[in-house]
Amino acid sequence: MTGDTVGSGVLATVAHLRRARTFRRARVLAALGAALTFGLAVTLMVGQSLYSPTTVLRVLTGADVHGASFTLLDLRLPRAILAILAGAAFGLGGSAFQTLLRNPLASPDIIGISAGASAAAVFCIVVLEVTGPAVSVHAVLAGLGVALLIYLLSWRGGVSGARLILVGIGLSAMLQSLTAYTLSRAPSWSLQEAMRWLSGSVNGAQIDQAAPLVLALVVCGTLLWLRSGDLEAMRMGDEAAAGLGARLALTRVGTILAGVGLVAVATASAGPVAFVAFLSGPIAARITGRDGPILLPAAGVGALLVLVCDFAGQFLLPARYPVGVVTGILGAPYLVYLIVRDNRTGGGR
Amino acid sequence: MTTGGQQVAGPVRAARRRLMPAAAALVALMLLAAALSVTLGARDVAPADILAALSGPPQNIAQAAVAVRLPRTVLAALAGAALALAGAAMQGLTRNPLADPGILGTNAGAALAVVIALAWFGLESANAFLWVAILGSGVAAAGVYAIASLGAGGPTPVKLALAGAALSAAMASFTTAVILPRGDIGGLVQSWMIGGVGGASFDRIGPMLPFLAVATLAALASARKLNLLALGEDVARGLGENVALARILAAGAAITLSGVTTALCGPIGFVGLVVPHACRLVFGVDYRLILPFSAIGGAALLLLADVAGRLVARPAEVDAGIVTALIGAPVFIWIVRRGKAVAL
Numbered sequence: 001m002t003g004d005t006v007g008s009g010v011l012a013t014v015a016h017l018r019r020a021r022t023f024r025r026a027r028v029l030a031a032l033g034a035a036l037t038f039g040l041a042v043t044l045m046v047g048q049s050l051y052s053p054t055t056v057l058r059v060l061t062g063a064d065v066h067g068a069s070f071t072l073l074d075l076r077l078p079r080a081i082l083a084i085l086a087g088a089a090f091g092l093g094g095s096a097f098q099t100l101l102r103n104p105l106a107s108p109d110i111i112g113i114s115a116g117a118s119a120a121a122v123f124c125i126v127v128l129e130v131t132g133p134a135v136s137v138h139a140v141l142a143g144l145g146v147a148l149l150i151y152l153l154s155w156r157g158g159v160s161g162a163r164l165i166l167v168g169i170g171l172s173a174m175l176q177s178l179t180a181y182t183l184s185r186a187p188s189w190s191l192q193e194a195m196r197w198l199s200g201s202v203n204g205a206q207i208d209q210a211a212p213l214v215l216a217l218v219v220c221g222t223l224l225w226l227r228s229g230d231l232e233a234m235r236m237g238d239e240a241a242a243g244l245g246a247r248l249a250l251t252r253v254g255t256i257l258a259g260v261g262l263v264a265v266a267t268a269s270a271g272p273v274a275f276v277a278f279l280s281g282p283i284a285a286r287i288t289g290r291d292g293p294i295l296l297p298a299a300g301v302g303a304l305l306v307l308v309c310d311f312a313g314q315f316l317l318p319a320r321y322p323v324g325v326v327t328g329i330l331g332a333p334y335l336v337y338l339i340v341r342d343n344r345t346g347g348g349r
Numbered sequence: 350m351t352t353g354g355q356q357v358a359g360p361v362r363a364a365r366r367r368l369m370p371a372a373a374a375l376v377a378l379m380l381l382a383a384a385l386s387v388t389l390g391a392r393d394v395a396p397a398d399i400l401a402a403l404s405g406p407p408q409n410i411a412q413a414a415v416a417v418r419l420p421r422t423v424l425a426a427l428a429g430a431a432l433a434l435a436g437a438a439m440q441g442l443t444r445n446p447l448a449d450p451g452i453l454g455t456n457a458g459a460a461l462a463v464v465i466a467l468a469w470f471g472l473e474s475a476n477a478f479l480w481v482a483i484l485g486s487g488v489a490a491a492g493v494y495a496i497a498s499l500g501a502g503g504p505t506p507v508k509l510a511l512a513g514a515a516l517s518a519a520m521a522s523f524t525t526a527v528i529l530p531r532g533d534i535g536g537l538v539q540s541w542m543i544g545g546v547g548g549a550s551f552d553r554i555g556p557m558l559p560f561l562a563v564a565t566l567a568a569l570a571s572a573r574k575l576n577l578l579a580l581g582e583d584v585a586r587g588l589g590e591n592v593a594l595a596r597i598l599a600a601g602a603a604i605t606l607s608g609v610t611t612a613l614c615g616p617i618g619f620v621g622l623v624v625p626h627a628c629r630l631v632f633g634v635d636y637r638l639i640l641p642f643s644a645i646g647g648a649a650l651l652l653l654a655d656v657a658g659r660l661v662a663r664p665a666e667v668d669a670g671i672v673t674a675l676i677g678a679p680v681f682i683w684i685v686r687r688g689k690a691v692a693l
Contacts, residue, residue, distance in 0.1 A: 332519030
């Protein structure tokens with residue numbers, strides 16, 4: 001009898017905690033959605049010229065307002081959409097990697113996958129003179145190649161997190177110098193322009209740039225969603241996950257493919273925006289509470305980061321900066337904090 | 350006693366016997382690299398023209414090419430030696446096999462400091478540049494080391510490399526942020542993104558010489574102390590070594606060497622990583638040997654990298670900083686794969 005009461009008491013507690021977690025998660029997602037909508041509204045209204053909310057709404061619903069239509073539909077809206085999509089792709093891809101490798105430092109932009117994608121993208125644009133979807137395809141292939149290379153090079157009877165990260169840092173130094181070389185040989189690119197791209201920018205966004213990103217988000221997002229249950233289980237360790245019936249190999253391959261695809265396509269369309277892939281996951285984990293799936297919140301955080309930092313880079317700072325400069329300056333202190341915090345806790349992993 | 354002494358003396362003598370030929374080979378390699386650097390390029394010149402150019406004003410195009418290549422060769426040799434020496438001193442100081450001016454962020458710090466001085470304070474004198482660059486690389490080195498050593502566990506290789514990567518990325522962002530709004534100094538951008546020794550002149554090399562000389566002497570003087578530090582800080586202290594002095598001497602030398610080099614050549618990575626490791630393979634773990642031979646080897650490596658960069662894309666050039674990254678990153682990965690030190 002007493003056993004039953006204790007059991008039901010535990011069950012009730014677990015059920016209560018679960019409900020609380022689900023509720024918190026829903027609240028966080030709703031807040032992120034609201035923040036994104038608000039951010040989008042502000043970026044549409046504020047700029048060189050200010051438009052009232054009613055003007056924005058009228059233009060968005062199809063009315064032709066002199067001046068405002070061009071500014072909103074051809075300049076601000078594509079830019080905001082590209083920022084949101086690229087940010088979401090970075091956030092989703094980065095947090096997929098971080099979850100899979102159980103290490104916040106194992107994000108694609110630190111271990112060199114972004115560097116591989118941008119080397120390929122720059123090579124395509126400058127040397128092969130191709131544009132559009134072909135660039136994305138090459139970037140994805142290069143990203144996958146680099147991921148495979150990192151994995152093989154850090155394999156010594158198993159892959160340790162520290163070795164993987166260090167091999168990645170070495171590879172990305174090499175790839176970055178290749179990118180810099182390719183850009184320095186480009187006659188048609190001014191250096192300023194090259195530097196903007198290299199630091200990551202949504203300048204001069206066109207609405208058709210969004211197509212590959214939407215495709216990547218749908219395909220890779222579905223893939224991640226299908227494997228998300230097993231991915232969650234794997235956070236407790238491979239043995240525990242296998243015991244729970246997770247299909248480890250399939251989940252690993254699927255997650256890596258999806259993560260690389262997302263990050264590479266985002267890099268091809270917006271440049272290697274510094275640290276977004278790295279920051280989104282940990283921020284999402286912080287606001288949703290430690291445990292629980294963070295992929296979707298991370299996508300929201302990534303989108304918000306790029307949107308807000310792009311706006312800040314355009315209007316809140318003394319000069320106009322590409323979004324990557326802002327995220328780079330924001331992200332580095334966080335990386336430092338992460339290193340310091342890991343030191344505090346003994347640095348395990 | 351005697352048997353113990355003989356047991357130690359045997360390998361030491363064997364190492365000494367190996368030393369001379371290896372040292373001679375290294376010096377010969379450096380001289381060969383210097384000769385190649387003067388001879389080869391977009392236009393290859395004949396030995397007669399080199400001699401003529403050395404002895405008087407240039408008479409024809411070949412001799413003019415030599416006149417341009419001479420300062421470049423000198424700069425490559427000096428910069429390579431300085432970077433390798435800085436790397437060796439950093440590796441000894443931090444007891445970290447991955448230490449390198451590029452990886453620990455001192456190059457990026459020097460670049461940022463120079464760019465700020467240029468854009469905001471309108472600094473123009475060559476001497477002021479050098480001081481600013483040394484300041485920047487010093488601040489960056491101190492920052493990276495402080496971050497990596499916070500908390501328990503101390504500065505492990507992984508933390509140092511990560512802290513260096515993090516600060517480098519942030520400083521690169523800042524450098525971009527400083528340069529972007531300034532069209533007037535935009536032409537200088539490239540030299541702060543990619544390091545190279547092109548466009549050298551004796552007028553620009555002159556001011557760096559006293560800095561290099563003092564720092565080289567300090568680095569060489571710290572060799573004995575680095576040997577003791579390699580045994581561990583406590584042991585070194587127990588043997589009566591002034592650990593703080595050793596640190597200041599070696600760190601000051603490394604920071605000055607990498608700062609001055611960056612001020613003239615831009616960020617050149619991996620020379621400081623690769624050369625000391627190669628020297629350690631050949632000459633053993635004694636810093637009294639590693640430091641001087643790293644300097645010679647570094648000069649040889651950067652000279653060869655510069656020549657290779659001139660040859661692969663003739664008549665265009667690949668900057669030496671790119672060549673060293675392509676050579677150096679695989680070595681970095683090899684050290685990581687091999688190293689037990691990586692285990693965190």
